Amino acid sequence: MAEDYAAKMSRKTDAELRDYVTNRYQYREEAVLAALTELAQRGTPEPTAAGLIAELEVSKQETDRRELAVREQEAEKEQARRIARGEADPETATETGPALYSPGTITVFSVLFSMVAGGIMLALNLRTLRRTGPALLVVAFMLVYLVGGGYLLFWLKQLYGNQYNWLGSFFNLPAVLIYNLFFWPRYIGPQPYQSRPWLAPLLICGLIMLAFYYFALRFQGAMPTV
Template sequence: MEDYAAKMQAKSLAELHQYVSGYAQYRDAAVLAALAELRRRGQPAPEEDDLRPGLETAVAQQRTEDDAAEVVRRREAPFDPDTAEGPELFSPGTIVLFSLMFSMLAGGVLLGTNLFRLRRTQALAGLVAFMVGCLLAGGFALRWAAAAANPTALLLVPVVVNVVALAAFFLWFWPRYVGTEPYRSRSWLLPFLLFMAVVLVLRSFLPMLKDERGAPLIPGSAPALPSAAPGPPAAPTKSV
């Protein structure tokens, strides 16, 4: 309607009356704009009282149909987070990639950042509690596997924890608290550099962690130095 109003301001009186007299040839919104422009110029059209109610009803109905069609178009259009409007969030693909490259902790941090930006404080608290539960369950499972000397279980426990966490991220947290809300894809470069720095620091300090026997807590990180077993002193050798 505003576009038609601007166009009608540039029309002459004869052109405006042509819109009114030949209203069947033009869009209803254009005819309404012509009527409004004639009234603004102090020369209202005699046909205005007869035409306006029907034109306003037709324009309102057309707007409703256009709005419904736009909703359907947006719903069926492929989602592109690079061109979408809304807050900057880490995409599901980024969260999956970080969970596989580092651990479910990295993916959880990214998802938690999304929830924080969306001000889903209760959901963020639930996510933190879920991740703590996963860590505790994984830690107990690893201790059991280590006590049972089961190398297969030692390898499978982290994988299972990651899979369970990813399933919860995208079957519960994302649909429930992010949903189909439009967003712009946030860059993953800075988080990647931060997590890589954390990994490098951990790799530097893990070999220093040893148990009470001097063996490394992380297998393969650093072999413990053998200690000399106590025994009787060696007998001195006699010179010939």
């Protein structure tokens, strides 16, 4: 329950009220505003009251925003602890928290399209959580994986011909496992979140795939026949 500063200030002496104004940075904004109001009601207003009130109102809004952010963060941590202890249903927990692409969505996009699609979605999750360092780490992992994995497949093909072409079908699988078993637990964890809609990414990936096949067919058609 919020403290009744008006009633509290009505019991203060004028000197005590002036102390609230003079040393206002030591008190809550609501208390100082109530002291200014009480002085005005007693017929002894503070000469600079108008400027002080405007300053205190701005400061109060900033304080309220900080305290709300702290309360929301604590609520999310408590909900995560309850989920970890099995005291809360994860289905219910998704009603609160930031909007993130779920591990299932990241897995499906990685398998259907590419590990790049899943990695971008994971990096967007980390960006939403304002974890820029881990997001850049995911991007770096994707680049290293593409170069290293592509070189490995090329080396196997040069060494054994087409005998190991089937490995290309499993190219995305190790990346998916690293997304779900390393990056998500380490940098996101069991915190509650809302499932982010996946229709827009699906349309974008679909259009990219169509464009890729279109230009691939055009390129094959343009090649001279022997």
